Amino acid sequence: MLAVLTSKPAAMPELPEVEITRRGIEPHVSGQRIGEVVTRHLGLRYPFPPQLRECLIGQRVTAVRRRAKYILLDAGDYVLLLHLGMSGSLRIFPRDTPAGKHDHFDLVLGEKVLRLRDPRRFGAVLLLEPPAEQHALLATLGCEPLADDFDGEVLYAMSRGRRTPIKPFIMDAHRIVGVGNIYASESLFRARIHPATPAGQLNRKHCRVLADAIKQTLQDALAAGGSSLKDFVHSDGASGYFQQQYAVYGRDNQPCRVCGATVERHVMAQRATFCCPVCQKTANTRGISRAKSGT
């Protein structure tokens, strides 16, 4: 059984995974009263707030929301903020299910427990006072890419005069939230835009195509994850992240699925970046180091 649980995740929790997680736990969490709070480690990215138990026990969870990659539980006088980092997962178990090595945080709700597992401990558990949106972590966040108020015009406006390559640009949560390293490369491929293109060099049409590509890429991932909703209840193989077929991510030195050219790997802002040099010609690629393909 444990062997199944250790199968490696296919991808980090990006926005679609977080939203699927939210939907998966919501029916088991919303409306429930918090009976107990358990921490098994000093903390994750931040130390666990010392007042977690006293503030949360007895509160009723009235909503399970998401902002960017943060999951927010409205719990009476407080808002519990959860972040999955890069290896975190939230699952529902029968209460009294023995905790595993990386199970760092439990919220006991009736006969069930909401459990945060995070091997690499990049995740976060914080206690906020409403309105949570005013908290420093949330107040400066950018657009929700799937919302109607994000579109090509917005992307065009925010990128004027910016010399940052478009790939790290769309990954900056202060502009657009939830576009992680994987979907950044995938979205740019879908838009046929080279990741090194200076953001300010994109024209209106580029921006419209890219905004649409981001939405479509995230929505496709959401759809792929939708079928795994039932997995959020215990027993599950913690199947976790949805296995998807990527166009370019992680495919360096393999043929482009569209044109057959060899997919390249570059390092951009310290992050692995994948692109097809033939399909993605959009712009000024001078100065891009022909990075040795990793591994």
Place this chain on the structure above:
DNA sequence: CCACGCTCCTGCGCGC
């Protein structure tokens, strides 16, 4: 304000 790079942590893959 902007651009960039460091950092946290741990599992895993690779090279020897």
Place this chain on the structure above:
DNA sequence: TGCGCGCAGGAGCGTG
């Protein structure tokens, strides 16, 4: 077969 090094990644934060 075993060991150890280095990478991967979200996002805050420090620096120039």
